[in-house]
Amino acid sequence: MDTKYLSQRLLSWFDQHGRKTLPWQHNPTPYRVWISEVMLQQTQVATVIPYYQRFMARFPDIKTLAEAELDEVLSHWSGLGYYARGRNLHAAAKIIQADHAGTFPYQLSQVVALPGIGRSTAGAILSLSTSARHTILDGNVKRVLARCFVIEGWPGKSSVEKAMWQLAEQLTPNKRVANYNQAIMDLGATCCTRSKPQCDSCPLATCCGALEQGQVETLPTAKPRKKIPVRTTQMLLIRNMQGEVLLEKRPPTGIWGGLWSLPEVAQGEATECWCEENLGLKVASLEEWPLRRHTFSHFHLDITPQLLQLKSNPTQINEAGRHVWYKMQQTHGLAAPVARLIEELSRREP
Ligand code: SF4
Incomplete structure (x- = not known):
């Protein structure tokens, strides 16, 4: 498949159907996008919105977050679950305050070095907030790629993940990167869902290998069951x-x-x-x-x-x-x- 074709189709779809009015999409500074990306890691958008708004009202910038007591940060996390995310946010804010003069770093390697931020999250924060060309590969993107390109194998397996990163890099356009990344995440979250994907209304239906080959239900490959003794x-x-x-x-x-x-x-x-x-x-x-x-x-x-x-x-x-x-x-x-x-x-x- 022509990689440009896929990105163009996704961008056209995003222009019509993409989510553009989420709270963190207004004034998308690295800090605001960072908080949203971390909250969204294990949690649905609708659940995140009120938490995000309360969190930003209390901790509007890195300095405020870094200087707050951990207990208070966690109290604003209460109900979201996975509290390590809140602890990591607080620890990372302190590091940014101490090592980067309070400014969110712009180098991918520096962002990845912060606690609780992996390669995909770092790519999302930087691309969505600065429009710099960075690739993302979260669970939603993996699902779209596995189906479109008929990639067999559990995406958590390092060889499969490596191949997916290479493909994701090729697909990432030079222009409108922020929109493209938002589009492919949105497509995975709203259309190419894990169960009952809406292939009828999918912008990639004409080029989707899984749809053509009847493998939508079987891709991405499930995590292999652990061999038990x-x-x-x-x-x-x-x-x-x-x-x-x-x-x-x-x-x-x-x-x-x-x-x-x-x-x-x-x-x-x-x-x-x-x-x-x-x-x-x-x-x-x-x-x-x-x-x-x-x-x-x-x-x-x-x-x-x-x-x-x-x-x-x-x-x-x-x-x-x-x-x-x-x-x-x-x-x-x-x-x-x-x-x-x-x-x-x-x-x-x-
Ligand atoms: S056609 Fe279906 S399986 Fe293929 S990308 Fe679209 S929603 Fe996913």
Whole structure:
């Protein structure tokens, strides 16, 4: 795609539909744009506006902000969330006061060096306030680029992000940079939204690769799910002569806290010896069932069930009170995979 074509289409769209009357767009000094960009990082425009107005009324310039108590700055942030943003603003104002004689720096490298300001935010502050040619790549821009240019891969991955920065640089026009940056951010925020984008009214519909190839729903690529570890255990279905199954109470905290579960033996440990030594039970037969997986949010548990028949009815088992002989169909608070195993066992009953 011709990069000029895209920027021209975006600028024409901006002239007609772009947001031009937001509070920080009046008298867009670097300070005013900076505060707005930081507030907008995790928060919707409509929510930000009253906070922005109150903040600017109390801290109209860098000096006032730098000299204020942090508590007061944070009290003006209260309700916006992500308080590190407020703390960083205050710290950055002090640095600007001390190191830049109270004037917001104009060099990208100096802006990026301030706390809480990344490359894209720095580009937005400088381009929107001074019209200097700086590129931006926030989440909205990434979404538009990923779809228009069919860029596969999670945009947070460094190689994908690097390629996107290069593309964003090429697309940034030499003229009307502030309008172009505002346009592509607005398009991502209002038209090319994460869900249900309005492709019918999008100015880039005629050149959008994702729309042409039917990939609008799948781009940008979602963050890969973290690989979670696998733990293993052997769960023992120990049956007495009446066909009852031995249950064991879980400790009150942790996985299945306070629920009834089955005795467990580490993978590889000799089950018969373990039963005799730990429960005083003599095993007559052992049948191993196929492995099944139970998934928690932070790990998979691979369970190998073992059905054990006892030689005789036990007179007692160790740690009385922690164990109970469970008659099928009784109601107990059972851990989910245990309930499934017991149900499976009851289905095998003649
Ligand atoms: S056509 Fe649809 S998917 Fe493509 S840029 Fe526009 S809104 Fe986004």
